[in-house]
Amino acid sequence: MEVIGNGIDIVKNSRIQKSINNINFIKRIYSTHEINQSRFIKNKVGFFAKRFAAKEAFVKSLGTGFRKGINFSDISIVNNSLGKPDIKINSKIKFIIRKKIKIKKFKVFLSLSDEKTHSIAFVVLSGLKK
Numbered sequence: 001m002e003v004i005g006n007g008i009d010i011v012k013n014s015r016i017q018k019s020i021n022n023i024n025f026i027k028r029i030y031s032t033h034e035i036n037q038s039r040f041i042k043n044k045v046g047f048f049a050k051r052f053a054a055k056e057a058f059v060k061s062l063g064t065g066f067r068k069g070i071n072f073s074d075i076s077i078v079n080n081s082l083g084k085p086d087i088k089i090n091s092k093i094k095f096i097i098r099k100k101i102k103i104k105k106f107k108v109f110l111s112l113s114d115e116k117t118h119s120i121a122f123v124v125l126s127g128l129k130k
Contacts, residue, residue, distance in 0.1 A: 001126045004103060007060025009053040010120045016049040031076035049119035050112045051077040058087055058108070061125040068096060085110050087123070103127035
């Protein structure tokens with residue numbers, strides 16, 4: 001496997017803090033799973049900020065940004081039983097990766113971190129080209 005792309009994004013938590021008061025913002029940016037998970041989280045600003053940064057970093061790793069019909073809600077950040085973050089993508093994005101970026105098999109690696117004022121995400125897209 002080779003590195004196909006990588007992306008990094010940093011977000012000011014105060015920007016997300018203002019935005020998450022708007023339900024339309026929440027529904028446009030976050031998946032149903034993420035919204036449901038947030039109900040169990042005390043630090044909602046950190047939770048949503050890290051996910052926002054992860055989605056931005058992911059589309060940067062694709063080299064597309066939010067174009068070609070890719071929306072924030074097509075990407076969901078999930079955690080395994082130990083808390084390790086992972087990216088779950090829908091079939092539309094899988095199609096883009098396989099057909100337009102020409103990758104047969106791929107793996108996405110995600111790292112998240114936050115401090116009081118900022119959250120950051122780093123993504124590596126690894127795969128086998130056709």
